[in-house]
Amino acid sequence: MKKKLLIPSIIVLLTAFAVAGVFLLMQLYIADKSFDTLDRALKSLIDLQASAAYNGYFAWTKMYDFVMQGNLTEANALADEIPKSFPLVASAEIIQEAPPEENFVVGADGELLRIVYPIRDDDEFRTAPNAVAVTIIQASKLLDIVSPNGFKIDMTGGRKTTYGIHVSANLMHISLWNIIAMVLLTVLFASLLIQRYVKKTAFFLDTRGLESIIYLFEQTEKMSASHSRNVAVLALFLGKKLGLRGKRLRNLYVAALLHDIGKISVPTNVIAKAGRLDSKEYMQIKQHPVISARILRSFKEFERLSQIVLYHHEREDGSGYPEGLTGKDIPLESKIIAVVDVFEALVGERPYRNPIHPFSAFEKLKKMPLDQRIVKVLIDNYSELNAFQPPRWVLSYSPWLLGV
Numbered sequence: 001m002k003k004k005l006l007i008p009s010i011i012v013l014l015t016a017f018a019v020a021g022v023f024l025l026m027q028l029y030i031a032d033k034s035f036d037t038l039d040r041a042l043k044s045l046i047d048l049q050a051s052a053a054y055n056g057y058f059a060w061t062k063m064y065d066f067v068m069q070g071n072l073t074e075a076n077a078l079a080d081e082i083p084k085s086f087p088l089v090a091s092a093e094i095i096q097e098a099p100p101e102e103n104f105v106v107g108a109d110g111e112l113l114r115i116v117y118p119i120r121d122d123d124e125f126r127t128a129p130n131a132v133a134v135t136i137i138q139a140s141k142l143l144d145i146v147s148p149n150g151f152k153i154d155m156t157g158g159r160k161t162t163y164g165i166h167v168s169a170n171l172m173h174i175s176l177w178n179i180i181a182m183v184l185l186t187v188l189f190a191s192l193l194i195q196r197y198v199k200k201t202a203f204f205l206d207t208r209g210l211e212s213i214i215y216l217f218e219q220t221e222k223m224s225a226s227h228s229r230n231v232a233v234l235a236l237f238l239g240k241k242l243g244l245r246g247k248r249l250r251n252l253y254v255a256a257l258l259h260d261i262g263k264i265s266v267p268t269n270v271i272a273k274a275g276r277l278d279s280k281e282y283m284q285i286k287q288h289p290v291i292s293a294r295i296l297r298s299f300k301e302f303e304r305l306s307q308i309v310l311y312h313h314e315r316e317d318g319s320g321y322p323e324g325l326t327g328k329d330i331p332l333e334s335k336i337i338a339v340v341d342v343f344e345a346l347v348g349e350r351p352y353r354n355p356i357h358p359f360s361a362f363e364k365l366k367k368m369p370l371d372q373r374i375v376k377v378l379i380d381n382y383s384e385l386n387a388f389q390p391p392r393w394v395l396s397y398s399p400w401l402l403g404v
Contacts, residue, residue: 039161041146044298046163048264049088049137050104050115055265055291057082057092058117058133059103059124067094067119067128075119079133085268088145090136094119097132108164111153113137122280139165227344232257234340235333237388238374241381242336252333253394255296255308259337262291286321289313312337315369327371335371339378342368358382 057063057078066075075094082092090112099118107114115135119128140153142165151167152158158166235256239249263271266288270281277285293310296302311334314320316327320338330338346361356364362382365375 035159035167038146038151038167040300042142042165043162044295045142045146046106046113046115046137047298048295049086050106050117050135052264053082053086053089053092053115053133053135054103054117056085056267059120059122061121063094063133064119064121064126064128067131072131075131082135086135088137088141090138092133092135094131094133096130098130099127099132106163108139111139111155113139113142113163113165143167227348228257228260230344230348231259231337231340233388233390233394234344234385235336236390236394237381237385238336238340238378239333241377242332242374244333248333250393251305251308252336254302255305255312255333256337256340258296258302258305259292259309259312259341260288261295261309262288262293265291286313290322307331308333308337310334312341314338316371317369319369330371335374339365339370339374342370343378 060078063075063078066072066078072094079092079094083089097116100116101118103117105116107116113136115137117133117135119131119133120126143151143153151169153166154168155166158168160166232253236249236253239252244252266284270277270284273281289310289312293306296306296309308331310322311325311330314323314325314330314334315338316330318324318326343358343361343365346364347355347358349355362375362379365378366372
């Protein structure tokens with residue numbers, strides 16, 4: 001009996017080793033193909049964080065004046081606010097050092113990232129000659145956002161990313177898809193399955209890039225992030241009513257979700273200001289569509305959405321910004337976002353004013369230089385909004401927050 005079981009046992013054991021070997025090779029192959037996507041997502045997240053810190057704190061006349069007066073105590077008191085606004089930043093300080101020519105320079109220091117900034121005035125015409133700002137970011141926190149399971153920090157054997165973070169694939173991470181792939185590989189569909197799995201893994205990591213900037217947006221500007229989630233679902237509802245389908249509808253949703261991401265570079269006190277904005281503050285606000293578009297262009301998979309985001313403050317009569325386009329030159333998706341952006345701003349909660357009733361908001365929309373065909377579709381179908389069920393592909397962290 002034992003001899004009869006010997007050969008089947010050897011076959012089972014060899015099969016298990018073969019499957020394990022194929023699985024390991026598949027994981028290595030996927031990790032190699034996914035590294036570039038991971039690197040791009042990390043670079044975009046770091047650039048976004050550094051750009052926001054530079055525009056919000058270090059291209060700031062108040063900070064510049066303190067430094068030029070030699071008052072580093074007050075300058076560092078301002079810098080101490082940065083970790084409160086940017087949770088990825090472990091520390092920030094002003095030190096004596098020759099400034100870089102770029103807006104920021106990123107360098108790796110073991111498992112930490114050291115980002116150095118020049119200190120300039122609001123107009124960026126003058127630079128403090130002998131002082132810089134330095135922020136420190138823990139690389140592990142970045143990786144937790146971009147790839148919480150797929151990769152890990154590995155200072156000895158990992159591959160070097162653009163900004164010097166060494167990472168390696170976490171081959172011990174086994175998901176349901178891994179198990180399914182292993183089973184199917186044993187029935188000789190290896191080539192087809194590897195290609196499909198690589199594609200899915202790359203899509204997962206690309207989506208992580210989107211999740212990363214939304215997470216950062218949530219942490220630094222909660223009011224605008226909540227507004228954007230509402231605008232995204234409203235745009236989705238209105239887009240469907242206007243006949244958008246498939247990829248075009250998805251693009252509208254993601255563009256609406258990220259239309260205000262550029263506000264991450266606008267000081268919070270300007271965004272939340274209760275009174276009238278002065279000319280300088282208004283110019284800062286008017287820059288956010290340009291910055292939003294620039295951020296999206298840094299993600300290859302979202303580059304196509306940059307034009308939609310860039311023009312969401314344009315108006316039918318040419319009175320909008322940043323380019324003063326008129327009706328026929330404004331993309332339909334931008335017009336949809338413009339309508340729901342204004343509507344949500346009127347009926348949504350704000351710290352500096354009470355919301356107005358949707359019907360009052362409709363009357364205001366009718367008098368604005370928005371696409372009135374889209375306004376009419378919103379008004380005519382508003383009663384259906386409460387029962388609207390977003391598609392399953394809508395991101396789970398984009399709930400409908402607006403009461404109807």
